[in-house]
Amino acid sequence: MNVDLFHFELPNDRIALxxxxxxxxxxMLVVDGDGLHDRVVSDLPGALRAGDLLVFNDTRVIPAQLEGLRGQARIGATLHKREGPRRWRAFVRNAKRLRDGDVIDFGGGVQATAGAREEDGSLxxxxxxxEPVELLLERAGRMPLPxxxxxxxxxxxxxxxxxxxxFAREAGAVxxxxxxxxxxxDLLARLAAAGIDHATLTLHVGAGTFLPVKAEDTADHRMHAEWGRIDAETAERLNAVRARGGRVIAVGTTSLRLIESAAGEDGxxxxxxxDTAIFITPGYTFRGIDGLMTNFHLPRSTLFMLVSALMGLERMQSxxxxxxxxxxxxYSYGDASLLLP
Known part of the structure; x- marks a missing residue:
């Protein structure tokens, strides 16, 4: 599909800081078969049904933004995916100043050696x-705001x-x-009292989630892989909810993408x-979820494409x-939508 189909004009003052x-x-804007309903998030127990289950991502954001020096050259780095006990892949500002084997000093006794640059520009x-890398990042890094x-x-x-x-428990997201x-x-307790359960999974969100879609056609866009896990007990719980007529509602596109990665064609x-690099665009058949709670996304983004796949492009533009x-x-600090196809 042409990426231009997913464009819309967003006034600058709508971005929550x-x-x-x-x-x-x-x-919270509720979108269901009856239309649009302007509510607030605290209304959620009344917007769902007893027997539904919400699925949260328990990943924890690490201080993945680093500033350092290679000699006199200033280097900015955003870690985006762990590749080993001491190796992280990063998007780098001033990457042209780095060669394979260069050492960057991030301050506080934190140093790293750069590897070769990949096709996507990452190192x-x-x-x-x-010391565990997590401790080094606590010392030298800062929170990677979008x-x-x-x-x-x-x-x-x-x-x-x-x-x-x-829910943040498993460190690794940027x-x-x-x-x-x-x-x-309090909201979780009121949901439980209304018969609405919850479960958690882990998907370590990468910095690729912020990258613009540069291709003209969605077929030419490459997603960055992110690591995730759904254990056997959680998978069994989600299947049991649907088997007895309840709905699995993903809280966030990350939860949705991991569930869909784990779901077979039999549902x-x-x-x-x-790793998963699933890219969901209109025409995709959802297999593991029955609804989505999510924030409002950027124009031309993979996440706006995802919600358009769930609810229909024309409807989501409206x-x-x-x-x-x-x-x-x-965006990240903004309001929510509850999408119930």
Whole structure:
């Protein structure tokens, strides 16, 4: 499909720079068979049915943004995928100043050796020493806010909490699964009281989630692989919910993409561990999910393509036009949509 079909005009002032407080006070646009309904996230128990199950991504964002020096040259790096105990792949600013074998000093005693550059422009970094890389990043790194926020204000102490979900447990993401940022312990308790259960899986979100689609046709776009895991117990729970007539609602496109990666053509979700580069565009047949709660996405992005695959492109263009006209806040710190096909 032509990527231009997924374009829409978004006023700059619709980009949220801070999350709603409290988190579940964010607005929520419910899209279902009856039309559009303007609500807030705290209304979620009434928007779902007893027997439904929400699936959250429990990945934890690491301080993956690094600034360092190679001699006198300043190097900026965003780690995006672990490739070994001490090796991470990174997108690098001023990458032309780096050669295979160069050492970068990130300060605080943190150094890494650069590898050869790949076709996508990324480099592998091998971190020096014996300390776990996670400890090195805590010392030298900072929270990797999305470029559409970081370009408008600096990262600060609030982001260390604001940009982690209440489910964050498995360290390894360089971007938050932002739909889950709306949840609080109180909201989770009210969902449970309404008969709505939840489960978790892990997908370590990479920086590729922010990369623009440069191809003119979706068939020519290459997704970056991300590592994920659904254990056998979780897969069994999801299948059991659907078998008894409940719905599996993915919270966030990351949860959806991993479930769909694990689901067979028979609709059965199986245990999964490994990389996925699944790219969902209109025409895709969903096999493992029955709905999606997600934030509002960038024009021409793979995530807007995904929601268009779920609900229909024409309908999502109409949904986003309503959201823009009605003042919904967009992107990572913005409002939510609940999409029930």
């Amino acid at each position: 801070r999350p709603a407080a409290p988190r579940d006070a964010a607005r 592998a970094f091998d971190f020096h020493g014996d 470029p559409y926020i970081a370009g408008k204000r600096p990262t600060d102490a609030r982001d260390a909490d604001d940009y982690q979900t209440m 971007a938050a699964p932002t739909a889950a940022l709306h949840f609080t312990p 059965v979700i199986r245990p999964f561990e490994g 949904v986003y036009a309503h959201a823009i006209d009605d003042g919904y806040r967009f």
